[in-house]
Amino acid sequence: MTNINGGKITKLTKEYLKNKTKEFDVSCIYSLNISNIGLFDIGCIGECLGLTVLDVSANSISSVRPLAPLKQLQILKMSRNRISDLSGLEELESLFTLDLCSNFISSVDSLWPLTKLEKFAHLRLSDAIEGLSNPVCQNNESYKQQIMDLLPDLKTLNGQILSGKGSEFQDLCEQLDETFKGIESSTRQRAVVSLVNEPYPSTKSLSSHGEPDERINSHEKKFEESLRQCELANAKAEMAAKRAEESLSM
DSSP: OOOTTEEOOOOOOOHHHHHOOOSSSSGGOEEEEEOOOOBOOGGGGGOOOOOOOOOSSSOOOOOGGTTTOOOOOOOOEEOOOOOOTTTGGGOOOOEEEEEEESSOOOOGGGGGGGGGGGGEEEESOOBBTTTTHHHHOOOOTTTHHHHHOOOTTTOOTTTEOOOOOOHHHHHHHHHHHHHHHHHHHHHHHHHHHHHSSSSOOTGGGGGTTTTTTHHHHHHHHHHHHHHHHHHHHHHHHHHHHHHHHHHOOO
């Protein structure tokens, strides 16, 4: 029988799942959103063998072991729970994306079960916009590099692209910033000298003082190419997220 506490479902049952999804059998459930319903125990979730998308965010879950039988699960959202141990997730051979923001993950070693997952690519431990995090993010300044060493095939961490065109985009922005800072400083110095006798130097005139135009053009070309790649990747990500959200709302 389902345990109810203050209108919240504390223990997950097959009866609750069938009533929520209108499915005759829980093995037929492919996408499930049971966020913010007061769950402590997700015991029967392992019987939902067809699950590919699961959202159990904003509950009070501490153990992920019941998830072990879910071999088809690809997207798992578990933010705002009480998880400190990921034992059991190493069995989720199809897992692709995992959101663990605002849990009790205290060390990079706690992520070890994820090393067994060949398809795993996207991990979120913190969300600066929402103000969500984990102890490991606050107590270990080098945790990102340690995670990249532990999970070398990881594509994104906390929403940041770790490799490919997207990662180069940030580096390129920093290079452009440094270039324009140098040009701004040089321009300011020449402006002070020329205030009395000359008009403020134009961007074109800067080419005769170290040829910054060529550097700008080179960076602009790289910037535009990276931007196109980022826009394409972002469009694909938005489409995937939209499909996932649509499936969760069903």
